[in-house]
Amino acid sequence: MFTIRQRQLGATKKSYWRRICENRQMYLFLLLPIIWLLLFKYEPMYGAQIAFRKFKLAKGITGSPWVGLENFRKFFTSVYFSRTVGNTLYLSIYSLVVGFPLPIIFALLLNSVRSKAWRGWIENVTYMPHFISTVVMVGMLKRVFDVNTGLLSNVLSLLGGGRLPFDMFIGDTNFRTLYIWSGVWQGTGWGSIIYMAALSAVDPQLHEAATVDGATRWQRLLHIDLPAIVPTITITLILRFGSIMGIGFDKVFLMQNDTNLAASEVISTYVYKVGLTSEYNMNYSYSTAIGLFNSVVNLIMISLVNFISNRVNGSGLW
Amino acid sequence: MNASVDTPSRKAKTRNRIKITTSEKVYYVIVNLILGVFFTLVLAPLINIVASSFSSADAVIKGKVLLWPVDFNVEGYNAVFDYKGIWRSYWNTIVYTVVGTGINLFMTMVAAYPLARKNLPLKKPIVMLFMFTMLFSGGMIPGYLLIRNLKMINTIWAIVLPGAISVYNMIIARTFIQGIPSDIEEAAKIDGCSDIYYFWRMVLPLSKTVIAVLALYYAVGHWNDYFTPWLYMNKTEKYPLQIILRTILVMNTFDAESMLEDDLLANKALQDLLKYSLIIVSSVPILVAYPFAKKFFLKGVMIGALKG
Numbered sequence: 349m350f351t352i353r354q355r356q357l358g359a360t361k362k363s364y365w366r367r368i369c370e371n372r373q374m375y376l377f378l379l380l381p382i383i384w385l386l387l388f389k390y391e392p393m394y395g396a397q398i399a400f401r402k403f404k405l406a407k408g409i410t411g412s413p414w415v416g417l418e419n420f421r422k423f424f425t426s427v428y429f430s431r432t433v434g435n436t437l438y439l440s441i442y443s444l445v446v447g448f449p450l451p452i453i454f455a456l457l458l459n460s461v462r463s464k465a466w467r468g469w470i471e472n473v474t475y476m477p478h479f480i481s482t483v484v485m486v487g488m489l490k491r492v493f494d495v496n497t498g499l500l501s502n503v504l505s506l507l508g509g510g511r512l513p514f515d516m517f518i519g520d521t522n523f524r525t526l527y528i529w530s531g532v533w534q535g536t537g538w539g540s541i542i543y544m545a546a547l548s549a550v551d552p553q554l555h556e557a558a559t560v561d562g563a564t565r566w567q568r569l570l571h572i573d574l575p576a577i578v579p580t581i582t583i584t585l586i587l588r589f590g591s592i593m594g595i596g597f598d599k600v601f602l603m604q605n606d607t608n609l610a611a612s613e614v615i616s617t618y619v620y621k622v623g624l625t626s627e628y629n630m631n632y633s634y635s636t637a638i639g640l641f642n643s644v645v646n647l648i649m650i651s652l653v654n655f656i657s658n659r660v661n662g663s664g665l666w
Numbered sequence: 667m668n669a670s671v672d673t674p675s676r677k678a679k680t681r682n683r684i685k686i687t688t689s690e691k692v693y694y695v696i697v698n699l700i701l702g703v704f705f706t707l708v709l710a711p712l713i714n715i716v717a718s719s720f721s722s723a724d725a726v727i728k729g730k731v732l733l734w735p736v737d738f739n740v741e742g743y744n745a746v747f748d749y750k751g752i753w754r755s756y757w758n759t760i761v762y763t764v765v766g767t768g769i770n771l772f773m774t775m776v777a778a779y780p781l782a783r784k785n786l787p788l789k790k791p792i793v794m795l796f797m798f799t800m801l802f803s804g805g806m807i808p809g810y811l812l813i814r815n816l817k818m819i820n821t822i823w824a825i826v827l828p829g830a831i832s833v834y835n836m837i838i839a840r841t842f843i844q845g846i847p848s849d850i851e852e853a854a855k856i857d858g859c860s861d862i863y864y865f866w867r868m869v870l871p872l873s874k875t876v877i878a879v880l881a882l883y884y885a886v887g888h889w890n891d892y893f894t895p896w897l898y899m900n901k902t903e904k905y906p907l908q909i910i911l912r913t914i915l916v917m918n919t920f921d922a923e924s925m926l927e928d929d930l931l932a933n934k935a936l937q938d939l940l941k942y943s944l945i946i947v948s949s950v951p952i953l954v955a956y957p958f959a960k961k962f963f964l965k966g967v968m969i970g971a972l973k974g
Contacts, residue, residue, distance in 0.1 A: 368787045373861035374780035378792065381777035381831060385795060388828050391812055392804025398811075454704070457697045470701055473709050475960055479952050481890030483908045484945055487915025491718070491945070492711045497938055499714040502729045511729070533708060541967050565693050598893050602916055616806075623807045624897070632807050639805030647802050666797075 399637035412633075419637035428618060432638075436595050436614040443528050444588055450532055451539030452581060456573055458540065459547045460565055474537025486602040489530055490517065517603075520611035527603060527612075542584065546577045579663075586657050586665060590650030593642055615642045719743070719942035723935035726942065742943030745936055751902070751910055751921055752944065759907040762895075763888040766826035770884040771877060773830045778839035779865050784848075796833050806897070813898055824898035825891070825906075832887075835880050838969050842876035843869060879966040882959050889951065907948055915941055 368375075394409075399419055401412040423429055454474075461467045480488070492499045493516045501512040516522045550572060558568050597616040604612045615638065622628045623635025650665075657664040710733065718731045725736035746752060780786060781793055803809075809828065818824040846869065854864050870877070892908040899905060902921075913919050920931060930936055952959070 364787055367785070371780075371783075371786055371861075374783060374786055376862070377776050377780045377865070381773055382792070382795070384773060384827075384830055385799070388809075388812070388830070389799040389803070392808035393802070394804070395808030395811055396804040398808065454701075457701055460694075460697055461701065462694070466698075470705050472960070473705055473712075476712070476956060477708060479886060479890075479956060479959060480949065481892065481908055481911075483890075483892050483911045483915065484949060487911060487941065487945060488711060488715060490916065491715065491941060494938075497718075497726050497729050497731075499711060499732070502732055505729065506732070533711075536704070537708065541964060545968055564687075564690055602892075602912065619806050624810065632811065636805055636807045639807060643802055643805060650801060 396636055396640050398633050399640045401633055403633040403636075405632075415633075419634050420641060422634060423638050423641065428613070431610075432613055432615045432618045433593075435611060436593055436616075438611075439524065439527065439595050439600075439614060440592050442524060443531060444592070446528055447531055447535065447539070448585065448588055450536050452543055452577070454536050455540035455543035455547060455577070456569055459544065459573060460569055471537070475541070476537075477534040478538035480534065482598040482602060485530065485534060486599065489526060489603075493517070493526070517605065518607050520608040523603065523608040523611040527599065531599075542580055543577050546580045547573055550576045582657065582661060583665070586650075586653050589653045591646065592649055593645045615639075715942055715945055718939070719946045721939070721942075723933070723939040726939045727935035741936070742939040743947070745930060745940040746943045746947050749930075749940070752907070752947075754903060755905050755907045755910040756948075758904060759889060762822060762825050762891075762906055763885050765822060766829075766888040767881055767884045769826050769830050770832070770835075771881055774832070774836050774839055774880060775870065775873070775877065777831055778836050778843055779869055781836075782840045782843035796831075796836065800833050810897060819898055820901050820904055825888075825894050829887075829894065832884070835883055838966060839873070839876050839880060841969055842873060846872050875965065876969065879962045879969070882955070882962045883966060886952065886955075886959065911944065911948055914944060 362370075398409055398412065400414060400416060401409070402415050402418075403409070403412045458467060458470060461470070477485075491497070493501075493512070495501055495512045495515050498512070505511050516526060554572050555568055558572060563571070593615070595614045595616060597620065600612055600614050601617050601620065604617060619635050619639045619642070622631050622638065624630060628635075654664040654666060713733045714731065717733055717735045718726050719742050720735040720738055720740065721731045721742075722737035722739040723741060725731055730736045777796075781789060781796075783789070813819060813824050813828065816823075818827070850868060850872075851864065854868060859867075890908065891906070892912065895904075895906050895909055899909070913921070918937075920937060930940070
């Protein structure tokens with residue numbers, strides 16, 4: 349018979365296989381998710397090798413001839429390389445510069461509002477656009493900025509300035525402004541939540557003590573609130589830098605038209621066009637190569653930022 | 667709005683409060699002014715859409731509508747109701763959302779539970795296998811070819827299976843399950859409870875909150891998804907709402923076959939009005955769910971933030 353002490357020792361010394369065996373039901377749970385993971389996430393990574401081949405549907409992935417870096421060379425030397433990479437970087441840096449600080453400022457200001465009711469109103473209204481689908485968002489843009497029937501135009505004519513003199517959606521001059529600022533409209537409220545959460549953890553005694561010492565609300569914002577959210581800011585910033593080449597497909601594609609391509613053709617929309625539209629002959633290999641280039645750059649970016657953050661900050665994402 | 671700032675209810679905890687100085691007052695006025703402007707900018711377009719949807723086609727096309735309906739009217743909604751294509755796609759979206767969310771929840775919880783367990787052998791490599799997919803993917807075409815090879819094009823499976831688990835949501839669920847006190851599990855084990863039984867009888871009921879959070883995350887995601895069906899669906903009768911919304915709201919094209927009212931094709935004013943009403947009709951479920959959605963989404967952010 350075991351004493352309790354022996355039994356505990358036994359538990360920690362159990363062999364690896366024994367523990368696997370004891371947890372077999374756990375692996376049963378994981379069976380479907382792992383099959384799913386391998387099929388829907390890792391099979392496409394394996395399939396991405398067609399970027400190095402001249403892929404023919406009839407020949408299959410491994411049957412298609414190997415062409416090495418041919419597809420990549422083709423992309424790097426085409427005019428679309430600088431255009432799509434340039435537009436992607438332009439959009440994401442623009443959105444980083446505008447869209448990153450605004451939720452922080454918004455959270456800091458909202459946190460200092462003293463009327464609970466007013467604060468609740470602001471939260472309810474500014475969080476709402478987050479739930480609007482991208483299609484409806486772009487549809488709303490088209491409505492609000494419509495030359496003849498849009499709200500902006502209606503307000504302008506009411507103020508006596510006449511209707512909007514031009515269509516915002518034609519030509520490439522307004523594309524970025526519309527894209528970024530509609531993103532601000534939709535995302536600032538929601539984006540501030542993570543900072544509001546950090547701010548709610550600030551000890552109220554700090555504020556009380558500072559008030560007694562004569563600190564103004566503005567000083568308390570700068571010296572109590574702001575430092576409290578710096579760790580959150582760091583994490584968010586890492587994530588933003590990591591996805592600097594990852595401008596999503598949906599909104600850009602929906603806002604795109606033949607007249608604004610010079611500003612709106614980004615990597616993801618180009619990948620789609622090259623691969624899946626007849627305009628470019630459905631060139632699967634070429635499209636995969638461009639996509640793969642983008643994924644690899646993203647991976648390198650986030651690893652790099654994470655590495656730097658670990659070094660400088662002592663903490664990163666992993 | 668500024669009047670409400672200095673509410674008397676603050677008195678209770680202001681024993682030590684120093685009298686508010688002029689500079690403090692200026693600060694609050696400026697803050698409330700900035701927030702008020704932003705508040706108005708966010709709210710005005712929303713109200714304008716609602717107001718326009720209840721106005722007459724004539725008032726909309728003449729640009730008369732601001733924040734209140736002009737010639738209160740439901741002809742826009744009538745036009746939406748008469749547009750068959752919208753309702754077929756509406757039904758499709760409901761089906762995709764319900765089936766998709768069901769699969770999401772099952773797969774997510776089933777993956778999260780074992781990965782929440784301490785000392786599970788091989789846990790680390792399995793978690794890494796999941797996490798890596800957040801950083802890297804095969805890309806659009808290999809994914810498309812896979813769905814093609816699986817003969818899933820134009821089926822619901824193309825929409826609900828590729829995204830069955832969101833790794834981020836799975837981590838939220840895992841964090842939540844880790845918070846369930848482990849003595850419950852030990853007690854259950856001593857009573858001879860198997861892992862599967864424990865999951866079914868204890869973990870799932872105790873995880874109601876996180877399941878509700880994830881259900882909303884996933885459901886809103888399916889409802890608003892445009893990209894997946896756009897890639898994998900090419901038959902009109904399989905289209906979900908978002909694709910029909912694109913043709914009408916963004917491309918400004920109307921499909922003659924799916925209309926009951928012939929005059930819509932010729933009536934530019936009615937077309938414009940229909941767009942406003944359509945935005946509202948398509949967003950009704952989200953609007954109805956918004957109060958819950960907001961609460962639960964906030965919870966999700968909190969659980970997620972704890973982890974980060």
